[in-house]
Amino acid sequence: xxxxxxxxxxxxxxxxxxxxxxxxxxxxxxxxxxxxxxxxxxxxxxxxxxxxxxxxxxxxxxxxxxxxxxxxxxxxxxxxxxxxxxxxxxxxxxxxxxxxxxxxxxxxxxxxxxxxxxxxxxxxxxxxxxxxxxxxxxxxxxxxxxxxxxxxxxxxxxxxxxxxxxxxxxxxxxxxxxxxxxxxxxxxxxxxxxxxxxxxxxxxxxxxxxxxxxxxxxxxxxxxxxxxxxxxxxxxxxxxxxxxxxxxxxxxxxxxxxxxxxxxxxxxxxxxxxxxxxxxxxxxxxxxxxxxxxxxxxxxxxxxxxxxxxxxxxxx
Numbered sequence: 001x002x003x004x005x006x007x008x009x010x011x012x013x014x015x016x017x018x019x020x021x022x023x024x025x026x027x028x029x030x031x032x033x034x035x036x037x038x039x040x041x042x043x044x045x046x047x048x049x050x051x052x053x054x055x056x057x058x059x060x061x062x063x064x065x066x067x068x069x070x071x072x073x074x075x076x077x078x079x080x081x082x083x084x085x086x087x088x089x090x091x092x093x094x095x096x097x098x099x100x101x102x103x104x105x106x107x108x109x110x111x112x113x114x115x116x117x118x119x120x121x122x123x124x125x126x127x128x129x130x131x132x133x134x135x136x137x138x139x140x141x142x143x144x145x146x147x148x149x150x151x152x153x154x155x156x157x158x159x160x161x162x163x164x165x166x167x168x169x170x171x172x173x174x175x176x177x178x179x180x181x182x183x184x185x186x187x188x189x190x191x192x193x194x195x196x197x198x199x200x201x202x203x204x205x206x207x208x209x210x211x212x213x214x215x216x217x218x219x220x221x222x223x224x225x226x227x228x229x230x231x232x233x234x235x236x237x238x239x240x241x242x243x244x245x246x247x248x249x250x251x252x253x254x255x256x257x258x259x260x261x262x263x264x265x266x267x268x269x270x271x272x273x274x275x276x277x278x279x280x281x282x283x284x285x286x287x288x289x290x291x292x293x294x295x296x297x298x299x300x301x302x303x304x305x306x307x308x309x310x311x312x313x314x315x316x
Contacts, residue, residue, distance in 0.1 A: 002026045004065040004107070006057055006098060007072030009036030011177045012112070012170075015214050016069060016221060017041060021050060028063060032056040035074045040177050057094035058086075064105055067225060070098045071112040073147075077140065077266070078183030084142035091146030092153070099157040102164075110166040110225045111154050113232060115273055116144035117169060125240075125274040128169065128232050139267050151232065158230070166224050171236025171275045175214030175295060176302035186211065186296075189247050190303045193254035203265035205244025210274045212237035213295035216288040223284040236275035237288040249292070254300055 003020055007013040008029030013036065020027050021044055028051045029041055044050040055061055057072050073090045074080040080087040095111065102109035118126045119134030134144050157163040174186040181187075192199045212235070220235040241249075244260075251258050280286045 001066040002028070002064065003067045003069065004028045004030060004063060004101075005069045005071060006030045006094075007036060007070075007112075009033060009038060009041050009052075010071065011040075011175070011179065012173060012214060012217065013069075013071045014040035014177055015175070016071070016218050017044065017050075019218055019222060021047065024049065027051070028053060028065065030055050030057065030061070030072065032072075035079050035179060035182070037177075037179075057097055058089045060097045060100065062104075063101060065101075065107050068098055068102050068107050068109045069112070069221065069225065070095065070110065073112075073143075075114070075143075077143075078181065080143040081139055084139075087142040088146050091143075091150045095150040095153050099153060099163060103157060103161045106164075108164040108166065108225065109154070109157075110168060110221065111150060112221070113151050113167055113169045114144070114147045115169055115171040115234070115236065115275065116140065117148050117151065118270075118273075119144060120270040121272060124272050125238065125276040126234065127276040128234055128279060165230055167231035167233070168221055168224050169232050169234050169275075170217065171212060171234065171273065172209050173212050173214055173217045173236075175299050177214075178299070178303075180303070180307060185209065185243055185246060186250075186299065187303070189250040190254065190300055191307055193250055193258045194304060194307045196255060196258060198259040198261040199247045199251060200263055201243055201247050201260055202263050202269065203243075204262065205247065206242050207265075207269065208240045208242050208272045208274065209246070210237050210240050211246070211292055211295070212288050213290035213298075216290055220280060220284065220286045223286050227284055229279075229283045233279050233283065234275040234277050235280060235286075236277065238275055238277055239288075239292065240272075240274045241292070250296065250300075253296060
């Protein structure tokens with residue numbers, strides 16, 4: 001098939017492209033390189049089935065494809081809060097442009113939505129039926145309300161224009177190629193431990209997250225795209241850890257001498273986040289297979305190779 005991946009040079013997008021290329025599809029990677037990086041897709045540059053287009057999805061584009069994996073949007077608070085209006089535009093206009101493309105060429109369309117649509121949940125764990133507890137005027141709302149409207153658009157295109165859609169709600173994902181400066185807990189802790197600076201825990205560290213290794217997530221996305229169910233479907237690892245537990249685990253693995261320091265909790269930071277993946281298990285036959293320890297080892301090795309290169313400038 002001919003497959004378009006928006007945000008294909010990003011963390012999750014590049015791992016997805018690796019899998020699609022291994023299956024010998026023709027892949028078009030669309031990215032404006034705001035948080036994506038060419039090094040993530042460098043190995044495919046000379047491949048006859050691979051095409052890279054530098055493009056911002058807030059502008060329309062005409063392409064002929066069979067499937068669209070719509071992943072383009074900064075997903076970490078540091079990046080999506082840097083330019084919140086741009087984040088909203090990406091989620092609204094960008095999604096509309098990609099849905100318009102899918103409608104024109106009758107492509108199947110998968111949107112990478114997020115667990116952020118549940119906000120700071122008062123239901124635990126979160127099922128797909130839960131409608132969320134989101135602050136519409138908070139500093140995170142450019143992303144979580146942006147993704148909620150992106151889901152709305154996706155279902156409206158489905159109902160009104162018969163676009164063949166799939167909706168994935170992605171929970172915390174980690175692995176090689178995460179950005180060093182993306183502000184998410186796994187990358188924060190690993191980089192801080194490697195650099196020998198204190199690990200920053202916000203609040204008392206009792207807030208929980210569930211961490212899914214990137215190869216497991218990509219498998220889930222591909223099963224959803226090629227399956228029979230529209231969704232939304234939660235994709236994440238239901239194993240729940242407190243942030244303090246994660247910090248201590250990485251501290252032991254990388255640098256047992258590193259300190260842990262506590263900072264105030266950011267606004268609207270969710271207290272608990274854990275997916276109910278009953279639908280993914282039942283409909284897709286999917287569940288995560290990589291335990292946290294194994295995934296962290298692979299992630300730390302990748303960061304070590306990159307952070308060491310940039311260490312002198314960081315220290316000076």
